[in-house]
Every structure is written in structure tokens, then in C-alpha cells.
Amino acid sequence: MIEVEALHKRFAGQVALEEVNFIVPRGEIFGFVGPNGAGKTTTIRILATLAVPDAGTATIGGIKVDDDPHAVRELIGYMPDFFGVYDRLTAEEYLQFYAACHGVPHRRRRPVAHELLELVDLADRAGDQVDTLSRGMKQRLCLARALVHDPSVLLLDEPASGLDPRARIEMRELIRELRRMGKTILVSSHILPELEELCTWVGFIDRGRMVAAGPMADVRNRVLVGRRLRVELVDADDVKLFAARDQIADRTGVIEVSLVENALEVAVEEEFADQELLLALVQAGVAVRSFAPVTGDLSEAFMRLTGPGAERAG
């Protein structure tokens, strides 16, 4: 649905995008991850027909963005990384205004506004002026605004920035709901954990270059070599830890067992059945206090990949 090939863009002599490539198949949620200033916004603006690349192509729904920007604008719903709201308009009028801008016929504008307010859970605030809404509500209203013409592709630039945890979760649920409605979604963030459990596809960008991109599981495998499990023992000491390590180190599917902060970290293959490992430990008489996957591990990999000394993937 979205294809980006060898995008290159310079601003005033400074390279903003050097080599950006990724694809997003129909119906997937693509997490576009990179530190601030890596080129996420520039790439999204090119996809949104607001900027022209110096080289490379961006295609949405089979249409090249700079060939027919009008057709592309019909396909996309764009939510910038800032939300522009108007003073002295109610939430409902705000949506009706954008529905009108997108050529929604008169008699459909009110129902469309109502449906969208319902969708983003703002139906009870329909008559409130936009500038009195909380930040999370404004953000959801802006997402609703991007949907007024029922686009099949959504380009969301940092939709969760500046939101409190509760509002973040609401935004995440909303994006999941939109995927269920069949939309293809590109969502950017400079914080990976925010996207890790939401996205089905992921792309890392750093200093204008793609570091890795593809289906979530592939990227995870490629950058992590397996998943990691953390095993904590009751009254752990080195003897117990080493004994426990010996119990599991040779099992098939276990890649590596290491001692980290008075606990075991077990690297396992993606398809490894975790419960068998737990069972083996318990049967061997090891007193397990906690047994859990290490979370945020992709973030670490991401930090490694994009850190100052990171090796560049061509």
C-alpha cells in the first residue's frame, strides 16, 4: 500500500534523508521509529504530498506521490506532529469544516462528524469549543479530522507525543480499532516501547537512513537473535544460579544463558515454548521466584543500532 524507495532530501545543504526504503502492506500498522531529527517527519511530509524528494520515489496505493498528488490526497489521512486547532469552533463544527474541505456533501457532514466523534469517544464533547479540550482530546479530535474523507491510508506523525499514559493507551486502542476497520496505518514515534506491541511492521530510521525495516517478527529476529527470558530465583546465590544454568543451558531452543544482576537471562529462539523451560526448572527443584520475558528488549537493540557508534546497514 505504501512503498518508499531510495528517498533522498536535502535542506539548505544539510542531508535530511539519505536512503529511506520501506514498504507497508495493506492493512498493517507500520511503526516508524527513530530519534528526533532522524527524518521521520520529512518522510511523512513527502508521503503527504507536502514536500518533494530530491531523489527516489514514494508510492501510495500504486500512485506515485509527485505524479498525482490530488489522487494521493484522496487516499491519505494525515495527522501532523502538532495539532492545529481553531479558536471559537466546537468539536463538531471543527470536523464539519474539514469534511467540507474534503468535499463531503452537505447532508453527510453532520452524520460524519457525529460518527467520528463517537469513534474517538468525544461524542459528549461535541458542543464544546475545541480550545477548551484537554491535550489528549485534541489529539483524538485531530485523528478524527484525518478520517473525515474515509481514507484508506493513515499517516500519523507522533500521535501520542505529549500525552499522559492513560491518553496514550486510548490512542493506541483507537489505532488498533482503525486497523480493524481495514486501514493501513503508518505511525511514527521516537519512543519504541510505545509502538512495540501495537505495530505489525516496523522500520528504524537514523540520520536519514533506514537501519532495519520489515515485519515485526523478522526485524526482532534479525536484530535480537531470539527473545530473552528473565528467571529470578528464591534466595539466589552464585551456586544456585550456576546449578540452574546447567539445568537448562543444553536444551534445544536455548541459545545462551547469562547471569545478569543476580538472575538468569535466557536467550531463546522465537518459537521456543517458554512453559517447558519453567517446568524443567521446577522439576529439577529450582525455586523460581519469577519467570518472565524481558520487555523493552527491542528498544535496547534499537538503541544499539542507532547509537553514536552504530554500524550502518547499507
Next chain:
Amino acid sequence: MTLTERLVALLDNPLIVKDAVSRMRSWRAPVILTIYLGLLGAFGYASFVTATVLQSSQRAGSAQIGASVFASLAFIQLSLVSLFAPALAAGAISGERERQTFDVLLVSRMTAVGIVWGKLVASVAFMLLLILSALPLFAAVFLFGGIDFEQFVITQLLTVTTAVTIGAVSLFLSAVFRRTLPSTVVAYGVAFAGMIGTLVAGLLFTFALMVRGSAGAAAQAGGDFHPLLFTNPFYALYVVLNDANGTPMHVGRLFQLLFFVTGQPSTIGPTLEPWQATILIQIALVALSVIGAVQLVQARRAPMPSRPPEPQEPAAPDEPPVPAGQEVTP
């Protein structure tokens, strides 16, 4: 499509509705309206009192009082309109940009023409409301007599076209500048140049023409006015209100005088009254401003990012890529 449908379609622009709604909801709208009518009423009353006091000794009729009050009202209204118009229009497009809603408009189905047209109508509409709301005041003075209907209509027409012109030029400036502040400052500068600058310069040039004319052909009937005066709405208004016959000039003569040629008057082209010349110039200015603004909005469809990319710490191993084929050593 019938004419009415076309008209409705022209006004069926989301920006017009949106701007009108949000403008009329702000506290500013009634305040501006009150100040405008208050000033107009106060000046009108003052000139009425002055006229009666000054002319009572001459046993003036109501027609003379009417004419003089009407004239002062018309001048004050024209001044007020040129004072308010830049403020109302100079933020039209830069305001959208400052509010960061401009990009979103650009990715909608709105065309550049639609955006500029909607913004122009939205800002001019409020000025039309001001002018319309002052009509009863003019109508009351009109009852005194001394002003014929044609003068009344031309006065209002000139005020409207001046409002539209200043609005359009300010709108163009709001597309040129990214911020409303510089756009407003320059808009006031331009309005001042157009309303006062052309008047002063026109009078000076006319004086120069008179000096040169008296040295040559002494028999200059009626005198020559420099064409710059013909672009000035105040001068046009003055002629309309004070000279029933006007001072029509041939277009050819206007061009002669533009370059200070005082010889044999040319009779090429139709004759123009000052107000006709002013309105023609204004139409041209509006057209140029609108075309310019549309071009600028169109160009902004592929603008710089709203934030420049943050400077990165230089990555040492990154040599600028050498394009293939340029690696040939000399």
C-alpha cells in the same frame, strides 16, 4: 448551472463559513463594530454642529449642511476602512500557518484558488458588514439634501472597492510572510502609501506640472492633475463630492502627464473621471494580489518542513556520497 447556483457555489466555501463563525463569536467583532459606528457617529455629529454654527450666519439651507456633513462622513468612513482593513486581512493566511493548520488545508481537496478566495471573502465580508451598518447614518444625512443619488452611490462604491483592495493586498502579504506581525506592519505601510502617499506625491507632482505649465502654455484650461492623484481614493471622493461635473481626462492625456509631458493635450482613448480611474486601478491591484497569493499558496504545497531537522552530531565515517561517474581522477 444557473447564475444563482453559480453564485451559491462561489460562496459555498468552508473557509468563509469557518472564519465568519469564529470571527463573529470573538469579543472583537462587536467591539470593532461599536468603535467604528461610534467614531463615525461622533465625527458626523461634530461636523453637523460645525456646519450649523459656521453656516448659520449665512442663513444656509439644509442642503448645504447636508452636503458638508455627508462629505465629512464619507471621508471619515474611507479613513476608518483603510485603518481596519489591513488588520482584518493581514493575518488570513499567515494565521493559518501560525496555528499550524495550513498543511492540513493543503492536503485537503481545497485548491489554492479556493483557499485564497475563501480567505478574501471572509475578511472582506466583515468590512462590508461595517460599511453596511453605517448606511443608516448616511441615509439620515442624505435626507438633508445637497447630495444627489449618484454621488451617494459612488461614495459607497469607492469605500467598498477601497476596502476590497486593501483586503486583497493584505491577503497577498499574509501569503508572502510566514508571520502575521510583519505581514500586518507591511500591510499598514502599503495602505498608508496608497491612501496618503499617492495623495501627497500626486499633489506635489501636480504642483510641478502647474509650474511647468505656466511657463509654457499659459492658457491651460482647468489645469492639469498628475495621474497619481487619479489613483487616490480620497482625491476621487473629493472630486465626486465637490465637483458635480468632475474632471474627466482622456487616457492619452493621463499617460502624457504621467511622464510630465505638458504639450498639446492628447485626446486618445476614452475619458475617465478620477473615481473611474481609481476603481480601475483598484481592480487591477486586486487581480494582481489574488493571482500572487494563489501562486504563493500553490508553491507552499511543497514547502520546507515546519521545523528544520535538528542538527546531528557529525558522524565521522560519513563521507558525502560521490555520484557514480564522477570518480574519475584527472
